Amino acid sequence: MDGETMSKEAVVEMEDHVRVPPISAQLSELPPGYFRSSLFLGSMAAVGIGLLAAISSFALAAPILGVINEDIGPSSNISWVAIVYTLMIAVGLTIVGRFTDIFGRRHTFIGGAVLGVVGSIVCATAPTVGALIAGMTLVGLAASTQVSYFYVTAELIPQKYRFLGNAIMYVFMIPGGAFAPAIANSCILHTPGGWHSTFYIVIAIQAAALFCWVAFYRPPTFEMKHRDKTRREYLVKFDYIGTALFAGGLLCFLLGLSWGGAVHPWKSAHVLATIIVGGVSLIVFALWELFARLEEPLVPITLLASGPWTAAVVTSGIGASLYYALTIVWPSMVAIVYPSGDLITDGLRASIVGACWVSGEIVSGIVAKPVGRIKLQCIVTLTLAGVLLGCMATSDPDSSTRATVLLSFSCFLAGYVEGLSLTITTLALEDQQQMGAGCGFGGSIRFTITTVATTIYTVVLSARLSATIPDQVPPALVSAGLPASSVATFIGSLASGQSLADIPGVTASIIAAGIRAYRSANADAYRTVFLSTIAFTGIGIITTLFLPNTDALMTDEVSTTLHHKKDEKLARAVAHV
Template identity: 50%
Template sequence: MADPEKNGVDQIEAVPVDTGITRFEIDGDGLPPGYFRSAYFIGSMAAICLGFFGGVGGFALAAPILSAINEDIGPDPNIVWVALSFTLTSAVCITIVGRVSDIFGRRWVFIGGAICGVVGSIVCATAKDVTSLIAGTAIIGIAASTQLSYFYVMGELVPMKHRFAANSMVYFFQIPANALAPVISDSFIIYHPTVGWRGSYYLLVVVDSLALICWVLFYHPPTFHMKHRNESLLKYIKNFDYIGTTMYTGGLLILLMGLNWGGVSWPWSSARVIATIVVGFVTLVIFVLWETYMNLTEPLVPMVVFRNIPWNAATVLSGLGASIYYAFAIVWPQMVGTMYADTTSPIATAWLSSVSGLGWVFGVISGGLVARRVTHIKWQCVLAISLGGLFFGLVATCNPDTRSRACAFVAIGSCFVGWTESLAITAVTVTAYDQSELGSSGGVAGSIRYLITSIATTVYTVTLTNRQAQEIPPRVTSAVEAAGLPPSSVAAFIKALSGGASALDKVPGVTPRILAAGTRAYQEGNSSAFRTVFLSTIAFTGVALISALFLPDLEALMSNKVATTLGTEKASDSETESPRQ
């Protein structure tokens, strides 16, 4: 292989490093007639798409209704761990899944992930307390580490020139699982109270079960013996990087816990938060040194991937694009709840909360489908991320009286960022040096993506919390005192604002005039706080724009090569040279 430290298409296209693994790459024209219409190929695509639904829905369907869940089986202050357990387990496992499936074969790894999805969903659907729900969500997070690896599993099964379109098609399954998640989750509670919040998990049980059936029946990629011929399985088990895996798992887990705890569970200045962040970061540094300087036979993360500038650019761009979306998947519903909620129709408020997700999915699908037709993929990324950042920044001009404008800007901004993400996540696989080991590079990219998203979400959340503390109390105090509320009731009024109308009615001295004045001041204080958050997206957009400029000419890589072909699990050596007939 050419020098990986050189940046450019020629180096990416060069002959890969000899890893000792049998290669299953084939030109698309050499595939047997009807290959892409075969039950095995279509069934594998169904497994990927249904699995992606389950992986995304395991988080997105539960996040909007955690308060309702806590009211039913709580209250428990540990309810925040439901979301956190998903993030931690999926972020840590996605790199391990990629590397393990590269070495030992993907089939049973992804079947195992589907089983975890079914089991985790059943545990959550039948949970009697928050502790059980956390345990079930952790299992769902492990499953998601396989389910959210769709981009390289899908990518390696289709010709490189069709990867953008193929990956975008998977996102049709994100419409109900993510874009409409608030609507679906609230609908179970509002229209089917006997089922309630458990309906979301019943839905996941069905989807994950269908995915499991498809994985078992149709997904037959190269097995361990097909990949390694006469090599001993015990040899690879013995040489696996257990020490590096332990350091990576512990370091990333602790670091993410610190980032998620800060400002939520404990103050940023607390010893617990500082210690976890420092220990996690130092452990990851030691892990990198271990992987770099120890002569490992089977490293968890081949460090050569980081010498690939185009891959690094695509990975960072994907992470930043995802961070802008996922952060506002949290921020936007809060903005709707405090400034634009429809008190007469909870389902209408849920639809407003879905604006960001709908725009994102439309952008992801559109970007992938037209990428090859429009060409100049690199400059599409540059333009799309610039426009996405522009429209998110323009949301800062909105106030409690400009709901339509805010919805339009958020939808358009999400659409352009989704467009960027669609191209960037596929570019991660296209720019990888070794197309026979996409799991390793794709898994590392997935973990980096989670880390960037966690950092961005922390920045946005801390910014919002701090600005709300600065803006809301003085505005509300001034407004309600001017309207006639006794000074002794001001503190109680401010505390009751987050509890809704029923809590406000219990504050001594409250009148309709005071309530109207205080609510308006509360909305204006939130408007000022959210304005700062949306302006902060400019910095992340700038870094993403720089990353996009380092992308190569991706069109030159769009060959007709298929990286991995589906074959029989018990194929002989001669059969491994051709796909399943």
């Protein structure tokens, strides 16, 4: 070849001898040893380690934000560390999915891994809370590629093994998802770096993921996906207006929900304006996607016309919302209602939520296909999870064992149904080549549902605590003999963990009575939160009734095949004719 392009005759002759790998294939069409090759195993490792990095980045920091704030703060903006992480993922999932559907996934996912490394370094060395927020923003952007694991995994393996494939991914989550509180507390107590050590761990994980993405992950390139098109054509037709409406609207809406009651009062202009503007922008976005006659819309709006796919997305969102509710309530219950006095023991007990949740996800993926009737599995497990969570409302300061058992089984069952329904979102797509757009948009919906649910749980808890503590603790303290003038100081010191011994008029019996009343008041507040989960599980049970029959969808098709670097050169040569 002596020119810039090859002639059509040369291409035909080349294709007679060298075949450009197909972007999808049947299981029987793949070469022997394909699933034992370094390309496949290395790509699976990249997805799994990347998922561990995304989970660990937040899960290790979240339980110790108070400690971090004391060291590099204090700052009232510490809540932004959690807020920016969630916002970046929620918005990024849809954009990453659609963009990589068009232009190929390799370079975007490598870029995400690079951001993960850089962001983790910024977090580890942050001298101020502002710097930590900046680092977590980068980590959140990286995580929008890393938490796309469920569809990246799904498209690399035969459809009939997708549940098992995601179960393997959930195994990678165990250290960060199951034992994060215990690991974080151990870093504080037993490492010279203290809280910084949690991010040192994350840096190593992010670097390992980056290596695997670069070395092994080679999905179809742009030229393989669009042999007769150019990048310029797709860049011109890309839905920039829809992207701006979606990103801006979802950011504002979720930001308003995250601000309410935490950063600003619910009636403040900050909260109301962001929620209203965000909501209106999302409505305009939906209308734009419906009526603008776009060649390359950000979201194929026909997705929402698919009842089975929508049901799977909502069910997975409901399942995830239960997890986030428990991550808010249970660690607080352990610290306040059931404290052991030992930081490591409390950390392990707080880890029950993540450990049982991940266990449920893993088991669901392993047994889904052998057991069959996956829709019925979702209905039964979500119903049982809802019943057990409702029973958690019977918990009081003297029922720690019962509460722990109920919580463990409810987390396992909720994780089970969430693992199944998330995989169903990949199977229910009519066009498997729109996996990124469909599942990315579904992921954004899922995060929106969890944010709404978490907001409701937080508001309910805050409202109940503002009622139960004043109603129960002051009378108990006064009855025990504490002067009324010291009641407010006692409650404030107890809530902040300060010493109670120096409060005027206090005695050992008064302290015991006050602590007991404080624990009972908190237990009553948590009871209302557990009762509120019934509304969400009820909605989830209804949506499970509309899930598709996945038995017919579990075929031998592999939606995306991997290739070698030399295949990219041939694809470029063919595309340039």
